Every structure is written in structure tokens, then in C-alpha cells.
Amino acid sequence: VAGDEKELRAPICCILGHVDAGKTKLLDCIRGTNVQGREAGGITQQIGATYLPAENIRDRTSLKAETAIKVPGLLVIDTPGHESFSKMRSRGLSMCDIAVVVVDITKGLEKQTVESLHLLRCHNVSFIVALNKVDRLYGWKECTNAPIVEALKKQSDDVKSEYKWRLTKVVTEFKENGFNTAPYYENNKKKKVVNIVPTSAESGEGVPDLLLLLVRWLPDIITDKLAYDDTIECTVLEVNEHKDLGTTVDVVLINGVLRQGDQVIVCTKQGPVTTIIRDLLTPHPMKELKAKGAYKHHKEVRAAQGVKIVARVSFISIAVPYEHGIHCQTIHCLFVFLQGLQYAMAGTSLIVVKPGDDLRQAEAAAMQEIDMAISTTDENEKGTTTQEVSSIMTCKEGIYVQASSVGTLEAIIAHLKSSSVDIPVYDWNLGPVYKQDVMKASAMLKRKEEYAVILAFDVKVMPEASALAAESGLKIITADTVYRLVNIYTEHIKGLKE
Numbered sequence: 001v002a003g004d005e006k007e008l009r010a011p012i013c014c015i016l017g018h019v020d021a022g023k024t025k026l027l028d029c030i031r032g033t034n035v036q037g038r039e040a041g042g043i044t045q046q047i048g049a050t051y052l053p054a055e056n057i058r059d060r061t062s063l064k065a066e067t068a069i070k071v072p073g074l075l076v077i078d079t080p081g082h083e084s085f086s087k088m089r090s091r092g093l094s095m096c097d098i099a100v101v102v103v104d105i106t107k108g109l110e111k112q113t114v115e116s117l118h119l120l121r122c123h124n125v126s127f128i129v130a131l132n133k134v135d136r137l138y139g140w141k142e143c144t145n146a147p148i149v150e151a152l153k154k155q156s157d158d159v160k161s162e163y164k165w166r167l168t169k170v171v172t173e174f175k176e177n178g179f180n181t182a183p184y185y186e187n188n189k190k191k192k193v194v195n196i197v198p199t200s201a202e203s204g205e206g207v208p209d210l211l212l213l214l215v216r217w218l219p220d221i222i223t224d225k226l227a228y229d230d231t232i233e234c235t236v237l238e239v240n241e242h243k244d245l246g247t248t249v250d251v252v253l254i255n256g257v258l259r260q261g262d263q264v265i266v267c268t269k270q271g272p273v274t275t276i277i278r279d280l281l282t283p284h285p286m287k288e289l290k291a292k293g294a295y296k297h298h299k300e301v302r303a304a305q306g307v308k309i310v311a312r313v314s315f316i317s318i319a320v321p322y323e324h325g326i327h328c329q330t331i332h333c334l335f336v337f338l339q340g341l342q343y344a345m346a347g348t349s350l351i352v353v354k355p356g357d358d359l360r361q362a363e364a365a366a367m368q369e370i371d372m373a374i375s376t377t378d379e380n381e382k383g384t385t386t387q388e389v390s391s392i393m394t395c396k397e398g399i400y401v402q403a404s405s406v407g408t409l410e411a412i413i414a415h416l417k418s419s420s421v422d423i424p425v426y427d428w429n430l431g432p433v434y435k436q437d438v439m440k441a442s443a444m445l446k447r448k449e450e451y452a453v454i455l456a457f458d459v460k461v462m463p464e465a466s467a468l469a470a471e472s473g474l475k476i477i478t479a480d481t482v483y484r485l486v487n488i489y490t491e492h493i494k495g496l497k498e
Ligand code: GDP
Pocket: 017, 018, 019, 020, 021, 022, 023, 024, 025, 026, 036, 042, 043, 044, 081, 102, 132, 133, 134, 135, 136, 199, 200, 201, 202, 203
């Protein structure tokens, strides 16, 4: 980087589109992984963040060594496509520099494509269209990982003409939704007219073109926005109960540096929770944040990056200060604090308290953000708001829902609330199902038997809990997709009624 040039951070890119358009597959193709094949029912249920270092992108695009890439990499966020996840999509979007809208060339614009366009317009995010599944054009000759213009040249006249009319159809559909689009290789007004990149996530045609647009063209047009800045900007994506690490907070660090030992404030429904960063974990490059497996440990992490923050103190580090005579009460408080973390609200900021900062002031800022998150119902969102999630508790008759993270909980509740399903929720909890959950949910055995159910998603059910449930006649339903979970429940009710 030349002396007078600004240091740029990695652009943050979000992948949107209708379910089955090939978002996850496209990301897999870029990374050379196979998340799509491993997902339950092939459905993405949480937001994942993947960091692609510039050198890997260079390899994928056969860019000449002397051609500069001004950004250190690209941070890609894959969002779930199902309808009940619209809140999470909106969250992923608000922090993005650009979006890739994946459209299946054989289907054109679909319901959620249009919804994505609506969100993009609301959040004022520009986008590139990946016109995916070109290999499905009848008679397509595979040209693995080739630039799209090269691949198109190799096709028969029939394929070329099918491609042309399908492309024209998609351009028209975009026009009907108020967007001018053009294939990027013919687009002379790239800033005004949205670029379309034909791709195949199956055989890789057009993928180099898409990557080059993201790391070469984009930084030139949004240089100022990508200027690296020490001011910390960090958004919470997900809170998870990890079996070895305890409560972890997945964040996207948009700007600045996070360090081990930093004091941070997380916004939770109960108010601001202050804790210390014990460890910073990132997945290995090209793997995504939520993928299980080995993490890299860091003393510090520089933006833009997806990071898993470990905040919980291990048993030993609690026991030691105790022996040194610290009050029992202090230790108790510590536990309450850390427990509160599980209620961290996705989409809110993580605030770093710098030495010399006034903690109370910082907490007040966090409180303001919490109030905002609770009170503002984005009219453009169809999903649940945090307010709605907490108001579900007050429902006197309903089922009990338990999930691994706030995001999935919201998705389940949104799905339960949708008109086609419409099942009330009595209470909910995060993390493994314990005896206490069974006891709470059992209140329905007396009130309304069909609601005497715990829907447990992606969480462990403790043996004592199962035993108690079996004894008292409460049903615990587990499944690996939200849709299956709810289907099993509706089948169960049918069974009861017969
Ligand atoms: P998502 O819901 O948008 O994440 O879609 P997925 O990535 O899960 O893909 C949905 C289905 O389409 C899967 O069966 C993929 O294997 C298939 N698919 C995705 N992209 C392509 C493509 O470019 N070509 C072909 N032939 N199939 C694809």
C-alpha cells in the first residue's frame, strides 16, 4: 500500500435470495467447502460469517500477481432464506457494504427475492445479482471455474439463445421492481446500473467474475466507506451455548480492534451486561463462524472479521480468587453477569469500555440501544421484534419453546405465529432443557393438555428432564429443522384429538 493511500478493511458482503436459489452452495463453491450438504434439510438456520483472505481470492480468480487487491479480504455473511427468518436477514443486511442477490436463472425473481430487494432499498445497500444455476440451461457445456464470458463462448447456439431469453426475462422482472440491471460484462454504467453475474455454484463458471467485482471494483467505488478506522463498530449476530466454551457471542467486527482482556458491554433484555473478553476465536480462513471444529485463538482481532467471543471464566479462575479471600458475593455476582449474557440481543452493538472511559456512561449508551431495539418495530420487517419475543411470555396458554440461540428462537416463534401455523407460546428458554423447564412447561398439563409440550431446537435434553417429562406426561419434541419441529407437533395434536 502506497504511503498516501488509506488502509482499507475487508468489505462485508451479505448473500440474499429466495430459498434454494443456491446461496449456501455458491458460498461453498467460493470456499471449496460443503456446508450445504451438511445442513439439516439443506436449510440455513443461522447467520454464518466467512472470511476470505485476499490471497485465496487471488488463487480462485487467476489474477496476475502484479495486480493489486486493495482490501485484505472479504467477509461474507450467508443468511437464511426461509420466510420466518426475515428478521435475521434484515440484521445481516444493516452492517453490509454490499449484497449479492442470488437468483435461480431457471426460475427468475421469486417471492423472497422481491422481499430482499425491498430490504436492500430500505437499508440503502447496493447489490450485485448472481444469476445462478447457468449449468441448468439445457445442453450447457461445463467449463469448471471459467470466467463467464469464456464459458458462454463455448456454448452451442441453442444454449446461447436460451441464456439470452432467460436473462432478458430476469432484467425485465428487475425493471418491474424498479431496478435497472445489465450483465456486468456489457455494463458501461456500473455505478448506476446493477451488475448481473451469471454463475454456477455447481461447476464454478462466473464465480471468479463475482469475486473480482467484490474485491477489485467495489473498493474503488466505496473507498471512503472501507477506510479502516480505530473506532470500534461491532454487531452481535448470535449468542450460543457451546458445550466446551460456555456462552459465546458471535459478532461481526466492522471496524476497530478487539483485544483479549477488553471490558465490553453487551445489550441484553435485562439491561447492559459488562464482561471481559477471555478469548477471541475465529474459524480458519474460508470456514464459517458457525461451523463446528477447530478455531484459531487470537490476542487481538482487526476488522472486518467474524469473531466468536468467549466471555465465561473457567471454574479454576473462579476458585482461585475465592481462596484468596474474595467475598462469596462477588463470585455470585460474576455468575449472574455471565448468565445474563445468554440474553444478549442479536443485532445490537457490542460496546468496548476503554481505560479511562466512564463505565456508567457506556452502560447508559447501551441502555439507550436496548430501548431502541425494544421499542422500534421496523415496519419493513415481517419478523418478530424483541418486544414480541418477550411479550410471548405473558401468554397464559401455549407451548414451551427452547432453542440454542436468540436468533433461532425468534425464527421458531415467528414460524409458530405465522397464520398457517398459529400456535401460542407460553414461555421459552435458551440452552439445554433442564428439569426446571419441564416443571414450568408442565403447568399446561392442567390448563390445556395439547400445549403440554416443549419444542426443543438444537439443544440437549438432560436425562433428568426427559425422565421427569415421561413421568408427568409432558412431551418433548426435538428436530433438526424448525419446519420439522412444528410438523411433528401438529401431528402430535392430531394424534391427541383422534
Ligand atoms: P439456498 O437455500 O439459497 O442456500 O440454496 P442451496 O445452496 O441450499 O441450494 C439449493 C439446491 O440447489 C441444492 O440442491 C443445490 O445443490 C442446488 N444448486 C445450488 N446452486 C446450483 C447451481 O449453480 N447449479 C445446480 N445445478 N444446482 C445448484
